[in-house]
Amino acid sequence: MNVPAAWYLVLAALLFGVGAFGLLTRRSALIMFMCIELMLNAVNLTFVTFSRTLSDISGQATVFFVMVVAAAEVTVGLGIVVAVFRRRSSTSVDELSEMKG
Amino acid sequence: MIATSYAVPSVLIFITAALLILVGAVGVISVKNPVHAALSLIMTLFGVAIAFVAQSADFLAAVQIIVYAGAIVVLFLFVIMFLGVDRRDHVSVEPLVGQRPLAAVGVLLTVGGLITLMARSHWVSGAMSVSNDGHPLSSGQGNVRELGTAVFTTYIFAFEATAALLIIAVVGAVLLARRERATGPEEVSS
Numbered sequence: 001m002n003v004p005a006a007w008y009l010v011l012a013a014l015l016f017g018v019g020a021f022g023l024l025t026r027r028s029a030l031i032m033f034m035c036i037e038l039m040l041n042a043v044n045l046t047f048v049t050f051s052r053t054l055s056d057i058s059g060q061a062t063v064f065f066v067m068v069v070a071a072a073e074v075t076v077g078l079g080i081v082v083a084v085f086r087r088r089s090s091t092s093v094d095e096l097s098e099m100k101g
Numbered sequence: 102m103i104a105t106s107y108a109v110p111s112v113l114i115f116i117t118a119a120l121l122i123l124v125g126a127v128g129v130i131s132v133k134n135p136v137h138a139a140l141s142l143i144m145t146l147f148g149v150a151i152a153f154v155a156q157s158a159d160f161l162a163a164v165q166i167i168v169y170a171g172a173i174v175v176l177f178l179f180v181i182m183f184l185g186v187d188r189r190d191h192v193s194v195e196p197l198v199g200q201r202p203l204a205a206v207g208v209l210l211t212v213g214g215l216i217t218l219m220a221r222s223h224w225v226s227g228a229m230s231v232s233n234d235g236h237p238l239s240s241g242q243g244n245v246r247e248l249g250t251a252v253f254t255t256y257i258f259a260f261e262a263t264a265a266l267l268i269i270a271v272v273g274a275v276l277l278a279r280r281e282r283a284t285g286p287e288e289v290s291s
Contacts, residue, residue, distance in 0.1 A: 003107055003115045008152060009219050011119050015126055015145070017212035022130030024204035030181060034129050034142050037173065041149045044161075052156040057251045060158050060244075064252060067161075067168055068263040072270035074173050078180045079277030085184050086280075 008049040016042035029081050029091045033074060040070050114155045121148030139177045146170050159244045 019038030026032055044063045051059030085091055121144055128141030146169045153162035252260055 003111045003155070006219060007115060008156070010216055011115075011122065011152070013212050013215040013219075015122055016215075017208045018123070018126040018130060020211065021204055021208045022126075024207070025201050026130060028135065030135050030177065030184075031129070031138055034138055034177065037142060037169070038126050038129060038145060041146065041169075045149055045152055048153055048156050048158045048161065051158065057247050058255070060161055060248050061251045061256050063158075063161055064164070064248070065256070065259055065263060067164060068267065071168060071173060072266050074176060075270045075274045076277070078176060079274035082180060082183065082278045091184060 005049050005053040009046060012042045012045040012049070015039075015045065027092050027094050029084070029093050030078075032093065033077055033081075037070065037074070040066060111155065114151065118148045118151040118155065121145065121151065135181045136178065139174050139181065142177070143170050143174050146174070157244060160248050 016039050019035045019042060022035035022038070023032055026035065044066055047059040047063045047066070051057065051063075081091055084096065088095060125141045125143070125145030125148060129138045129145065132138050132141065146165060150162040150165040150170075153159075153165060
C-alpha cells in the first residue's frame with residue numbers, strides 16, 4: 001500500500017511554511033524570489049497529491065500551468081532585479097523606500 | 102509500526118523526498134551566500150521531483166528537473182554571477198525589531214491551521230475522480246498521454262494563453278535588462 005496522501009500534504013504545508021518564513025525575513029531580492037519558488041513548489045506538491053488521491057488529471061494540468069507562470073515570473077522578476085541593481089548597486093529591498101509616505 | 106502498515110519502498114521514498122525537500126528549504130532561507138542558496142533550491146526541487154514520481158506524475162517530474170533545475174536555477178545563478186554576491190544581506194542582522202518572531206508566529210499559525218484543517222476534515226477521503234467519470238488515473242495509457250490529452254482538449258485556451266504569456270515575459274525581460282547606449286539625450290531611456 002502506498003504512503004497515505006496526508007503525509008505528502010503535511011510535507012507540502014511545512015515546505016510552504018519554510019518558504020513563507022524566508023520571504024518575510026530575508027531582505028535580498030534574489031533570496032525572496034527563491035522563497036517564492038519554494039512556496040509555489042509546495043502548492044504544486046499539494047496539487048499532485050490531490051490528483052493522485054482523486055484520480056483526476058486536472059490537478060497535474062494545473063501544475064503544468066503553474067510551472068509556466070513561475071518561469072515567466074522569474075524571468076521578469078530577475079529582469080527587474082537587474083534593472084534596480086544598475087541604479088542602486090544593491091539588491092536589498094530595504095533600500096527601495098522612495099514611495100514611503 | 103510504520104513499516105508494517107505500509108510498503109517499505111514507498112515509505113523509504115517518502116522519507117528521502119521529505120529530507121531532501123526540508124533540508125534544501127531550510128538551506129535556502131538560512132545560508133548567507135546566494136550561490137549556496139541556489140544550490141539548496143536545486144536540492145529541494147529534486148526532492149519535489151522524487152515526490153512527483155512516487156505519485157505517478159512522471160511527466161511533471163521530468164518538467165520539474167528540466168524547467169526548474171535546468172532553466173530557472175541557472176537563470177538565478179546567471180543573475181548572481183552578473184550582480185556579484187551581495188555581502189550586505191547578513192542573516193544575523195535584524196533591521197526591524199520583532200520581525201522574526203512575528204514572522205515565526207504567523208507562519209506557525211498558518212501551517213498549524215492548514216494541518217488542523219486537513220486532519221479534521223474529510224478532504225482526504227480517497228474518493229475517486231470528480232470530473233473524469235470515475236475512471237482511475239493510470240488506466241494503462243501512461244501519464245504523458247493522459248496529461249497531453251487534458252492539456253490539449255480541456256485546457257486548450259489556457260495553453261494558448263501561456264504562449265502569449267511567455268512571449269510577453271521574454272520581451273519584458275529583454276527590455277528591462279537591456280543596457281542603454283550612453284549617447285545623446287535623444288536616446289529614450291527604458
